[in-house]
Amino acid sequence: MDTELLSDTFVDLADTMVAEFDVIDFLHMLTDRSVRLLGASAAGVVLADPRGELRLAAASSEQAELLELFQLQNDQGPCLECFRTGRPVTAGDLTGPAPQWPRFAEAAVRSGFRTVEALPMRLRDQVIGALNLFRAEPSPLEAADVRIAQALADVATIGLLHERNVRRRETVAEQLQAALNSRVIIEQAKGKLAERRSVDMDRAFTMLREYARNTNQRLTDVARDFVNGATAEFPPSARRQPQP
Amino acid sequence: MTDRRAVVVWGQVAAHAAAHGRRVSVADVCAVAVSSAQLSGAWLVAARGGDPDFVMYVTDPVGEQLAELQLMLGEGPCHDVLTSAAPVLAADLDDAEPGRRWPAFIPAARELGAGAVFAFPLIVGAIRAGVLGVYRGSPGPLPDRQLGDLLILADVATMMLLGSANGDHQDGDGAGLDGDGAGLDGQAPDLAVHRAEIDQATGMLTVQLDVPVAEAFARLRAYAYSQDRRLAEVAGDIVARRLRLHRDQGQDGGP
Numbered sequence: 402m403d404t405e406l407l408s409d410t411f412v413d414l415a416d417t418m419v420a421e422f423d424v425i426d427f428l429h430m431l432t433d434r435s436v437r438l439l440g441a442s443a444a445g446v447v448l449a450d451p452r453g454e455l456r457l458a459a460a461s462s463e464q465a466e467l468l469e470l471f472q473l474q475n476d477q478g479p480c481l482e483c484f485r486t487g488r489p490v491t492a493g494d495l496t497g498p499a500p501q502w503p504r505f506a507e508a509a510v511r512s513g514f515r516t517v518e519a520l521p522m523r524l525r526d527q528v529i530g531a532l533n534l535f536r537a538e539p540s541p542l543e544a545a546d547v548r549i550a551q552a553l554a555d556v557a558t559i560g561l562l563h564e565r566n567v568r569r570r571e572t573v574a575e576q577l578q579a580a581l582n583s584r585v586i587i588e589q590a591k592g593k594l595a596e597r598r599s600v601d602m603d604r605a606f607t608m609l610r611e612y613a614r615n616t617n618q619r620l621t622d623v624a625r626d627f628v629n630g631a632t633a634e635f636p637p638s639a640r641r642q643p644q645p
Numbered sequence: 646m647t648d649r650r651a652v653v654v655w656g657q658v659a660a661h662a663a664a665h666g667r668r669v670s671v672a673d674v675c676a677v678a679v680s681s682a683q684l685s686g687a688w689l690v691a692a693r694g695g696d697p698d699f700v701m702y703v704t705d706p707v708g709e710q711l712a713e714l715q716l717m718l719g720e721g722p723c724h725d726v727l728t729s730a731a732p733v734l735a736a737d738l739d740d741a742e743p744g745r746r747w748p749a750f751i752p753a754a755r756e757l758g759a760g761a762v763f764a765f766p767l768i769v770g771a772i773r774a775g776v777l778g779v780y781r782g783s784p785g786p787l788p789d790r791q792l793g794d795l796l797i798l799a800d801v802a803t804m805m806l807l808g809s810a811n812g813d814h815q816d817g818d819g820a821g822l823d824g825d826g827a828g829l830d831g832q833a834p835d836l837a838v839h840r841a842e843i844d845q846a847t848g849m850l851t852v853q854l855d856v857p858v859a860e861a862f863a864r865l866r867a868y869a870y871s872q873d874r875r876l877a878e879v880a881g882d883i884v885a886r887r888l889r890l891h892r893d894q895g896q897d898g899g900p
Contacts (some may be wrong), residue, residue, distance in 0.1 A: 451792050533669045571736060574732065579731035584841075586771045588768040588848070591848060592850075602845060
């Protein structure tokens with residue numbers, strides 16, 4: 402564990418909790434840092450909407466294969482179990498005989514992952530989501546790394562609810578819905594930009610994030626303005642005002 | 646898990662319409678919202694340009710007054726949910742926070758006899774179609790299951806409002822959709838687990854068809870319906886560039 406990287410990570414995450422805070426951008430950064438800190442191949446944050454559906458909020462990569470792995474976990478897999486039990490779930494060596502979640506294990510192995518972990522995002526008695534880690538090694542995380550991973554999941558929870566009065570149980574539901582809708586806006590923007598510029602979804606996402614950062618705007622706002630804008634021009638012309 | 650509950654809720658909406666001998670409409674969504682969550686009444690407000698615009702449907706006179714009041718004051722849960730894309734769950738209108746947020750609306754709402762108000766944005770990402778609002782005479786939170794059902798009903802209402810291919814508002818009473826309603830013609834709308842490809846395909850179609858996002862979404866659903874295919878599958882084909890929709894036809898053009 403690179404301790405300097407570790408402390409830099411938490412400093413970076415704390416720094417983003419300021420003006421122009423965008424929850425999806427924040428969660429994306431968290432998955433990216435999780436990969437680097439824990440030697441993972443991929444990471445994602447799933448959130449449970451009040452209907453009980455596990456929705457992907459951010460992932461370290463936009464590759465379709467990886468996204469499919471999160472999708473599958475609505476039916477079976479470590480995230481679902483983690484969400485239901487509120488406890489960390491580890492599946493070491495998915496290639497082993499009689500895997501616990503056959504369909505999920507098969508898809509994960511096909512994508513090159515051997516181990517998967519899910520850490521709960523908890524707020525008091527409620528589990529609002531999970532941090533999901535995929536690794537190519539067939540062995541589970543060491544105890545110290547599990548603690549780091551749980552700390553990252555806790556930071557994700559704080560980021561989601563920050564600046565809000567979380568004494569109200571309703572606040573959690575409200576914030577979750579807003580975050581999930583932000584994700585939808587960003588997906589709509591990715592599609593529009595990918596089509597306009599003939600780039601893949603990963604590249605489109607990067608372009609949107611870079612533009613938001615360079616213009617000091619929230620990612621969700623940039624995405625919404627682009628989707629609602631009268632043209633598919635990107636970066637948008639400074640003179641033209643997007644539609645509300 | 647979600648699929649099953651969504652199917653049950655849709656069944657209640659369809660049954661309500663059938664019992665009244667008419668096609669499903671937002672009237673049935675509102676009625677089921679009230680009865681399933683033991684509330685006093687509901688209203689549905691349509692949006693234009695992302696702001697609350699007009700009252701499309703109400704279940705009772707107090708609901709009507711609560712809805713009209715917000716439009717008149719330019720303040721209230723209806724406005725907040727469209728701005729924040731988050732539901733407003735004001736379980737007790739006597740709390741300090743609602744009074745702070747809506748200083749003009751709250752006293753009037755209390756006078757009308759409302760104790761709790763819950764409002765849900767009818768949105769799909771950047772598409773803002775309207776607001777579903779419900780109220781109860783007595784204060785108190787919504788149990789999780791009822792909250793979940795109201796979110797499902799909000800999704801159903803959203804699909805109804807977005808059903809027409811040209812993106813116009815429905816008739817004044819939000820009456821049942823025609824063939825462009827993408828499956829709401831007596832059949833359950835595609836309430837499957839949410840997939841990112843649907844949103845991505847919607848974005849792609851704004852360029853392919855050169856239309857605003859609400860219409861792109863309506864055309865995507867209309868196409869899936871006309872081909873009798875699941876929305877997620879069609880979206881997957883569009884994202885993988887196996888399928889392209891064309892501006893002039895609005896129908897398939899192949900790769």
